[in-house]
Amino acid sequence: MGILHRITGPVVEARDVAGAKMYDVVKVGNERLTGEIIKMVGNTSTIQVYEETNGIRPGEPVETTGEPLSVELGPGLLRSIYDGIQRPLDVMAAKGGAFITRGLSANSLDRDKKWEFVPVAKSGQAVKIGDVLGTVQETEIIVHKIMAPFDGKVKDIKAGKFTVEEQVCTITNAAGKEQKVIMMQRWFVRKSRPAAERFDPNIPLITGQRIVDVFFPIAKGGSVCIPGPFGSGKTVTQHQFAKWSDTQIVVYVGCGERGNEMTEVLTEFPHLEDPKTKKPLMDRTVLIANTSNMPVAAREASIYTAVTIAEYYRDMGYDVALMADSTSRWAEAMREIGGRLEEMPGEEGYPAYLARRLAEFYERAGRVRCLGTDETRTGSVTIIGAVSPPGGDINEPVSQNTLRVTKVFLALDASLAQRRHFPAFHWLRSYSLYTDTLDNWYIQNVSSDWVDLRKEAMALLQQEAELQEIVQLVGPDALPEKEQAVMVSTKMLREDLLQQSAFHEVDTYSSMKKQYLILRNILRFHHRAIAAVELGVQLKRIMELPIRERIARMKEVPEEKLSEVDFLGSEIDKAFDGLGAK
């Protein structure tokens, strides 16, 4: 048993901890607080403690568990809310009250709950790691697959109700040794779970958010970086992605963020319907909440806990979206701990390994062929990371290192947010490196003219920025009518396509079909307006067309009445025909 030697906040030093290894989980002090060894010099182990260390004294005992930090994986993860080291917050509240007090511990998975296990594998069957042994209906919409933890031959397998610790299957390995299988397994959080093969990203993750799906599509298995100053809408965007993206599983990690925001997710998600299954969103969600005032070392761990759970569901063959809000707080946790270790700091005080850690994390995203005999089972983890750059200036280490490894950059802009243009992504500064690889999918699944429409709309928005500069100098009236007409169209693009209210019951989500129709109609208006101006029709008359009002209301048309939006296309033609400009 080791002895505590020094305490200076969340980092403590212990001497002579028997059997200590790097990254082992240790129990610190008389209250047996959870910690992790992060540095070893001679007989001294430096430990980051996942709980408050006030009142702990030198001389108290320290003991290693001999294992690195791990998560429990098995039925019961969905609908849970965990802290950074996977302690269930609901159980902790029942045990310890409304405040998180020290030394509380609770099992991540409920040990008493019985799950109905339905065998899929037969006895006598040879299985490989990752093969589905059986299933459990975890929530109404998600079937949890129990996967073989090792190769071998199924000796026996039982149907019925079991807890996560009860044996459901026996597998005989090649050496003839019998190993029992339970529904729960552990995995070290800092190690990524293996997959058979990684695929290129060629299927989009449809988010229902028009600016993203139209201009900056996200691929399943891709990685996204959303930097923005406070108040620009990072959190609302993350919530929107969590609610509407077409993945089966959502893992949401609130890393060093606000307590009330997690409460919002907790109260809202059980009442929100998944648009496809009509079941509560919570039924497919795992929440990890390590708010800013909870211990900083657990905040560092929370990201790893989240991504490991995401990978576990990926291995079952699900598409998983991981929302990390915010990775800056995670980086700051590293900085804080690095500072306590008196490490030589890199840029802006962040540790020199910041870039490596960020890259390692985002590399855990991907669309893969899962392990196992079934070669058709694929799953994906898409990582959407929010970044909170100081002062909103992305010339800082966390944003820059994140941009180097992520493929989609959604630039939140404070001035757009201030004029309540939401989502406040700047259309000229954002980018997606997936556009080209996904074009094929859009052409096949949405419309053959999709790519042309998208490119034209983007070109118009770019032209608008150039025209804006001229307007700033000479005023809008000095522009030729044709260019003024362009400005009218781009205003429509901005207000009627890009702007989308997360709080409007219909507007909050747009199907691809609806997005296409809105885009098509605006561009049709644009073509007709340009043609009319060229024929000498006064712009004023075009501006007075009542059809503009209806274009503005397109986004409020519910999905089941989309034919109205479709029909609006021919009405635009009619309105212009009425102007006498064929």
Add this chain to the structure above:
Amino acid sequence: MKEYKTVTKIAGPLVFVEGVNDIGYGEIVEIQLPSGERKKGQVLDTQKGLAVVQVFGTTAGINLEDTTVKFLGETMQIGVSSDMLGRVFNGLGEPRDKGPAIIPEKRLDINGAPINPYARAEPRDFIQTGISTIDGLNTLVRGQKLPIFSGSGLPHNQLAVQIARQAKVVSSTGKGGKDQFAVVFAAVGITHEEASFFMRDFEKTGALERAVLFLNLADDPSVERIITPRLALTTAEYLAYEKNMHVLVIITDMTNYCEALREIASAREEVPGRRGYPGYMYTDLSTIYERAGRIKGKDGTVTQLSILTMPGDDITHPIADLTGYITEGQIVLGRDLHRKNIVPPVDVLPCLSRLMNLGIGKDRTREDHRGMADQLYAAYATGRDLRSLSAVVGEEALSATDKTYLKFADVFEKRFIAQGTHEDRTIEQTLELGWEMLAMFPESELKRLKKEFIEKYGKKYRKN
């Protein structure tokens, strides 16, 4: 209790005591000076044989030979009681008025503990402050933390007392109530003059008897500033969660708190972060701001209204920046508006209330509230942009619609933002004022408002 006379080093506010044993991290110490004077301090670093103590107050008069350090064996606590209402304390929680000592009903650790996110209840009761820019555009709800970002010389104190004076919860039946309402006020490094402004106003309106005041003034030791807000919040949590009160905590000025934090960090020779502030300032600030909220099954709430003055009016300064990332929005005061004599000079564009949607809408305020706020924002932002454009190209070069926006921006500032320090507007008055001003626009410009609301509320203000 352990007593030592082994002080070996004094540096800034830090005292190093050697030869000690088993001292708890964060433990409180009592230091007796050679003159007989007693000071308090807290353990920042403890190891076998050495403890580093941060002294509250100056280290003047401490020497290496005759100073006695007594370790009290417990972390910093405050004795709380409902008798604290109506009392004034100093920055360490000792009575500052002439009143008797407090007989504690309970002793609580001033650092508190994080609220379990699962145990939190969603804030949702609309607090009517009677100020249009807040109620209409950046609604405050019970359990929220909404700071005021100000600058030196701006009237943030006037705004804070106006909110404290007018704040009430309007229930759906339309009746307002002030029952079980308390104010906990923490002065952190402000001047005597400012402190007496608050005291006078609390006294005049009768709020003092429902208030607990903690005063650390500008000439009090800066290290105490680390303690003062935590005393206030511990008291607030006690009143809210154990005495079922709705507590409004006003902390002013958080900038002084951060300066004190930096002072201690540099005395400890820590690696500095941005602009010399410690790298853990975000975490540290969060342990203050996050102590606001509602808890399931408890009637009381803690709402936080902290004031900070942005050095150089710079919203990207680390203090304002980190605060904005933790709090649920911000109210920003603008110097331009102040110069134009607009009271309160709330610069609405950078303002935000993240919890607004929880407190507004049908059955809470009014169904048209969200759309109205968005529309006013959009119109004012457009108007402001056009102001700079018209400065370059002249007003004549603008289109008729643009001229309307320009006019709107002026009217909005003069009528909606400006209201004086004693006008208490109901939310209906605020919303109707909004409709009245929007009547100058053609309907096609009102894209943020639903058609049915325009029909229902907007028609009566139209001339034609």
